[in-house]
Amino acid sequence: MIRVLVVDDQRLVRAGLRMLIESSDDLAVVGEAVNGADAIRLAVELSPDVILMDLRMPGVGGVEATRQICSGAAPPKVLVLTTFDDDDHLYPALAAGAAGFLVKDTAPADLLDAVRRVADGDLQFSPALLRRLVDRAVDGGTTTGRRDATESIELTGREEDVLALVGEGLSNQEVADRLHLGLSTVKSHIANLMDKTGCDNRVRLAVFAHRRT
Template identity: 75%
Template sequence: MIRLLIVDDQRLVRAGLRMLCESTEDLEVVGEAADGEQAIRQAAELSPDVVLMDLRMPGLDGIEATRRIVGSGSGVKVLVLTTFDDDDHLYPALAAGATGFLVKDTAPTDLLNAIRRTVDGDLLFSPALLRRLVDRAVASGPGGETAAADAVSLTAREQDVLALVGEGLGNQEIADRLHLGVTTVKTHVANLMDKTGCGNRVRLAVYSHKRG
């Protein structure tokens, strides 16, 4: 059972998200918060697996709340769900430690799968947002760990997994596509990060596109 904390300043939005999440057998909504301060307190008290975090709220906003929750060392993952997908919200949320970033017009089934994938260790973005992140990084030219990894030797299977990470697929989706166990895919992803020096899936996706 995945324990979920819903954070949004609009009561109707929280109610809708609760109904959606509690319609499944593997999600349990353990609490709701209307602002960042409440989110921090409830994350500490309730120990959810995932916090579904709005960004624009009165008082303490979602970005600062994310920073404090992630910085607490509790292991709680924060998945941003917001109306605003501009760079002024995306990059600060990532810098604060958000595990993913989705917009509120995301399909309900996609949101539920995103919550599950967040627990599974995936880094989640709407396809358009991932494309923007990759395009921006690629346009900036080679540098850092990506440039240092250009000569890395990968097995054929690692190249297959890398290409699908570059498409934004999660571990289960890659496993289904390549007819592998999800544990095997996780091992390949971990090996790819180690070999390339890419610290997360976004950087690995960027590396995939730069590698071609």
């Protein structure tokens, strides 16, 4: 069971997230916090596996709460869930230790999947944000001299298809819809891709896709 702490200053948002999370047998909400100060306290008291963290809240905000929580021993994973997807919010949250960054219009199934994957040690981002991170990595020259190495890795035709769409920043559900595959099949392909390429999270896999083009 993955234990989730929901942090948001809006009661309706917390209630909606609780209903969504508890609709899954493998997830449970262990607490709710209305601001960053409460989140810091409850992270210690409740020992959640994943914290869904809003950023703009009265008092201690989400970035500072994330920084304090992630600086502790064996901290929970913090998955940011916010309305604001600009770089002024994204990069400070990542620098503070967030393991993912989703916007609040994320599809419910993708949010639940992100909670599971973050709990498992992966990084998760909304598609548009993933594309920005990949573009920044590519523009920064991280692909230089790496194409030959990526081409030496043998992938199946379907793995190539999935990899290309991950490189575009599509979510698992969007990849499944585009390729007319089941969601579990897409997850299996991505797991195989990570194993073959040595990429331990979705951002690195997306950068790998760009190196391969």
